[in-house]
Amino acid sequence: MKKWLAVLLALPLCAAPQRIISTAPSVTEILFALGLGDRVAGVTRFCRYPPEALSKPKIGDYINPNLEAIAALKPDLVIIQTNPVRLAERLSALHLRTLEINQDNIAAIYSSIDAIARAADAETQGARLTAELRMKLEAIQARPRAPVRAMFVVGRAPNRLDGLIVAGKGSYISELITLAGGENVFGDAVASYPQVSLEEVLARNPDVIVDFGEMGKAQQSPADLWLKAPAAKSIRAVRNHRVYAVDSGIYTVPGPRVAQAAQSLFEILHP
Numbered sequence: 066m067k068k069w070l071a072v073l074l075a076l077p078l079c080a081a082p083q084r085i086i087s088t089a090p091s092v093t094e095i096l097f098a099l100g101l102g103d104r105v106a107g108v109t110r111f112c113r114y115p116p117e118a119l120s121k122p123k124i125g126d127y128i129n130p131n132l133e134a135i136a137a138l139k140p141d142l143v144i145i146q147t148n149p150v151r152l153a154e155r156l157s158a159l160h161l162r163t164l165e166i167n168q169d170n171i172a173a174i175y176s177s178i179d180a181i182a183r184a185a186d187a188e189t190q191g192a193r194l195t196a197e198l199r200m201k202l203e204a205i206q207a208r209p210r211a212p213v214r215a216m217f218v219v220g221r222a223p224n225r226l227d228g229l230i231v232a233g234k235g236s237y238i239s240e241l242i243t244l245a246g247g248e249n250v251f252g253d254a255v256a257s258y259p260q261v262s263l264e265e266v267l268a269r270n271p272d273v274i275v276d277f278g279e280m281g282k283a284q285q286s287p288a289d290l291w292l293k294a295p296a297a298k299s300i301r302a303v304r305n306h307r308v309y310a311v312d313s314g315i316y317t318v319p320g321p322r323v324a325q326a327a328q329s330l331f332e333i334l335h336p
Contacts, residue, residue, distance in 0.1 A: 081186030082142035082162070086135055089127050089146045091168055091320035093118050095181050096144075098321035099190045107138045114314060114322075132159065142184060168319040169257075170240050171202070178321070194321060201324035202244060205331055210246040213334040216271040216302075217242060217249070218287070219258060219317065226263050226294055233259045237319045245330035247273070263296060273334055274302040275309050277316060286310055309333050 084106040087093040093112040096105050102117055107124045122138060125131040130152060135143060136159055144164045145152050153165045164184045166177040175195045182191020217238050220230040232238035233254030242249045250269040251261065276287035287310040297303045315326040 080141075082140075082184065084138065084140045084142070085185065086124060086138060086140040086143045087112060088124065088130055088143065088148075088152065090114070090314065090318045091174075091177075092144045092146065092166070092181070094318060094320040094322065095178055095194075096185075098194055099178075099182055099185065099187050101185055101187060101190075104185070106140055107135065114318070132156070135159075136161065144181060144184070168237070169235070170237055171244070171319075171323060174237075174319050174323055175199070198321065198324050202327055205324070205327045206244050208246070208331070208335075210331075210335050212246060212248045213273055214250050214269075214271050215242055215247040215273040215275065215334060216251060216266065216269065217316075218274065218276040220277070224290065226290065226297060229261050229263065229266065230258050231261055233257050238316060241316075241323070241327055241330055242334075245327050245334055247330065247334045266297075267300060270300055271302050272305070273307045273309070274300070275311055275330070275333060277311055 083104055085096060085101065085104050086107040087096060087105060088109060090109065090112045093105065093108045094114055096102065097115050097117065105118070105121055108118050108121045109126045110123045111126055112118045112121070124134045124138070127146065127148060128150060132155060135156070140161060142162050142164060143156050144166065147165055147167045153163045156163045164180060166180055167173045168177050175198070178195050179191050182188050217232040218229055219232060219238065222228040231251050232242065232249060233256050234252050235257040239249045239252055250271045251259065274291060276291065288308045291297050291303050291308040292306065302308055315322045315329065
C-alpha cells in the first residue's frame, strides 16, 4: 500500500501537454512567445512567424483544417480560435483535447494568452507576457497627440479601388487605430470588416489611408493605386500623399506582436 501511495504522489496531477497543435497564426505566435516552440507539433500553412514555425508539420488552415493530419500528429492539446466550422466539436468527436479561444479585441488577446499559458502549465510565462504587452500599449496610448482620421483597408479587388474591405467598429484593427491616436472613419460600421464603395470613402474623407491591399498578395503598390486614381484625388489622404502600404502580419494577427502593430500605426498616424 505504501509503495503504491509513493508512486501516486510522484505523478503530476495534470501532465502539461507536450504535443500542441495550433490552428491559427496568432496561436502559434503566442506559443512561441511563451517559450513553448519545442512543444508545437503542428501549425497551419499560414503560420509564418516566428521563422521556426515554418519547419513545423502543416495541418491545413483555419477554415479547412485537415482532421486526419491533426489526429496523425497525436496531439495532447489542439488550440483553436472560435470559428465557423465547428472545429472544437469535430475534434472532440475524435477524443482530442481542445482549447477554444477568442481574439476579437485586445482584452481578448490578454485572455487568450492567459488561457493558453494555463493549459500548457506556463502561467508564469503567460503573466510575464501579458504584463509586458499591457505596459507597452499603455505607454503608446499615453503619448500626447491630436486624433487623426484614418481608414484601414484589409482587402479589395486586385489592382483596383473596388470591393474595398475596411476595419469597422468591432474589429481588432479599429481598436488599434484608436489606441495609436487615430479616429477610424468607419468606426460606426456595424460589421467588423464591412465592404465599402469608393464613394463612401470620398464622403468620409480620411486624413490617412493604410492599405493592406489584396491581403498581402503581389499586386500594384497600394499607395500608387490610390495616388494615381483620378476618382480618389479629392480624398485628403491622397491629396496630401498620406497613403501607406503595409504588408506585415503584425496588423492582421492578434497576438504577441500587438504592441509592435500599435507602435507602427502610431508612427504612421503621427510622423
